[in-house]
Amino acid sequence: MNPLNRCVLVLMAGLPIPSALAGDAAAGAAAWVAEHQPGGGAPVRSCVTCHGDDLTKPGRHAVTGKAIEPLAPSVNPERLSDPANVEKWLRRNCRWTLGRECTATEKADFVAYIKTQ
Amino acid sequence: MNHHKQILSVLAVGLFTLGAAGVAFGDDDDDDRRGHRSERSQPRADFAPVTNVAYREECSSCHMAYQPGLLPARAWEAIMSSEGLGNHYGDDASLTDALRNEISAYLTANAADQTGGKRARKFAESRPGADGGLPRISENRYFVHEHDEIPPRFVIANTQVGSFSQCNACHRGADDGDYDEDRVVIPGVGRWDD
Structure with missing residues (x-):
């Protein structure tokens, strides 16, 4: 493969990944514990609801009770290793927690925060 | 003579x-x-075990990968529709269309009213929950009958169980489609003897 093609491939691979944006870990940490009120009088939700505030520890699904593997790459190297998986879960979990999809900036901040854990 | x-x-x-x-x-x-041919090698299976890798990977992040024989085909179709996955019992479980179609085809082909294992036909009829939404395995008449003597404190108020959706919390063989009562151990309570 010539260097130009290789460069294009690397750029393409980097484009859709939120982690490719320079996220703000501190902003991600603040957003992690921010509480959101769902409709219908349900209890407030945050990332902590299922994942906890210590990302090196397992979490627990708020509805089914199933254990969730730790999110911190320091103890669970598989985390953040598959961009499509990261996108899928950010979309699903932002919709459940915030009631909407997160912006590219918000997602990059979450990823930057998780990376430090 | x-x-x-x-x-x-x-x-x-x-x-x-x-x-x-x-x-x-x-x-x-x-x-x-x-049942499936695979049942021959697992004669104890009440439900044909899960064989589809995509289904197991995509759905078991949040809950056990329920055997397809636990719901009829029309129930799986409702659950696996775009709208059904977008509001999956209050959660967003959306998938790409390619994955959704693959998993839906697997679940409906092996549904309770199609095939599925020794006890699957008891699940050929499904009912929605009190919210009137998607069908729920735990609302099936046979399921309710089989669990009606279990106090809620053993399940819902039990932090090690939490919900009837966690079959494998108490049914030690649930992941393999084995729901034999003799293998039930309720965490923090012990063996369940009806």
């Missing part, structure tokens, strides 16, 4: 044996029609 009587007795015994064998084989055939 004269010869005629002897021959008749032998014939009668022979016919009886054949009849019994016929019933036994008939049962076997019936099981085969309802």
